[in-house]
Amino acid sequence: MKVKSLSFLLFYCFLLSCTKEGEFTTPLDENPSIANSLLLKNGIFSPTSGMTVSGIAELRKRSNEHFVRLENFNISSGPDLKVYLSKSDTPNEFVNLGALENNKNEYAIPAGVIIDEYSYVLIHCQQYDHLFAFAKLN
Amino acid sequence: MKYLILFLSLVSIPKIYAQGCSDAGICTITNSPKNDSIHFKKNSIEVGYIFGKGLEDVIYNNGFLAYAYTFKKNWSLNSRLTYNQASGSFGTLGRLGDVFIVLNYNKELHKNTSIKASFGLKTPLSASNFKIKDIALPLDYQASLGTFDALFSVEYIYNKWSFDAAFQIPYWQINRNSYFDEYSDSNDFPTTNLFRRKPDVLIRSGYTLLTKNQKWLFKPNIMAIYHLGNDMYEDIFGERQTIENSKGLTINASLISELTINSNNSLRLNIAAPLVVREIRPDGLTRAFVLALSYQRKF
DSSP states (O other): OOOHHHHHHHHHHHOOOOEEEEETSSSSOOOSSSSSEEEEEEEEEEETTOEEEEEEEEEEEEETTEEEEEEEEOOOOOOOOEEEEEESTTTTTTEEHHHETTOOOOEOTTTTGGGGGGGGGEEEEETTEEEEEEEEEE | OOHHHHHHHHTTOSSSSSSOOOOOTTTTOOOOOOOOOOTTSSEEEEEEEEEEEETTTEEEEEEEEEEEEHHHHHEEEEEEEEEEEEEEETEEEEEEEEEEEEEEEEEETTTTTTEEEEEEEEEEEEOOOOTTTTEEEGGGOSOOOOOOEEEEEEEEETTTTTEEEEEEEEEEEEEOOOOOOGOOOOSEEEOTTTOOHHHEEEEEEOEEEEESSEEEEEEEEEEEEEEOOOEEEEOOOOOOEHHHHHEEEEEEEEEEEEEESSSSEEEEEHHHHHHOOOOOTTTOOOBBBEEEEEEEEEO
């Protein structure tokens, strides 16, 4: 019986969820200056039903690279929020710019994307396929 | 001596990577080294630790708890709960992995010949989308593949030889992984956003050696796993993409050593390493070396 109890105890120790940052997951202070970038379009975020959001989405250009910048941004928490550059206010035709991160406010747009075709920025929960917020770029 | 050479050759294979056992489930469905009619008990529990060396700098420290119940002469039910912890450049992530339930049927055909059929289900305990500090992690770091799988196997045992064939078929995939190679600081792992996995088929052969006092058992195995199709993911434009060269053959070799302490207690050591690998393994089944130690108690 002792052995059985010990086995369970050992296994219980294993069950403890553990998470530790590594080289690629240590948050960086990614708030580069906007002084050397050009504002192309911007829009104010609106929430979808039941969500709260505040802030502005900006489409900017630095050298030959385009990116989306989130200014004064706050949103309801979600399990798997992504930043989409979208052709409409629903996630049908979009470019996934990656995970929304707490300490990051610039999201690079991959080269080759035809910027003029996209006029919305969406915040979308990919895991549960639920739209949280959208901003029309004007 | 020849088994010592086999053992040494297994542990000294340098820098080759393959689908390792104990990950997807297919490798362990019929991994029973001994026909235990001598020490028969209705119940058994097993607790185990598995060390694995994965792709690049990923190290695995996994555990499992298993319970088996023989409810009729030829019928038994096995269950297994896994815990998987991966450590590497993305950090350390440890979570419960999957639950396995396997129904077994054993039949002795002749004195030294028996057959065993198994049917099992694997249930994932996550959608394979754990993150560290909001940063998506490749499947190599995820505790589960996020697939509900059906497992089928048939094992034929003749004297000291065993031969088995098995299928692992994902019938419902809830994988919501969101790792993009494009947006990652690492270049070592392929994009697996909303990953979809194809089935596997396995063929294995083993030879059982038992010492005269029946205390020690050694069973070298050779195992071929064929991944039946190219896996898929969703790209940054929301389009499904095929991961070319993710289908193909893996061949693993393993050596099981088992010490029977007494009629109720035994220890098992399983060492495994790949000989042939698939070109691309986006599912993270990339063990270069696996060492599993487990303790079993019957009651």
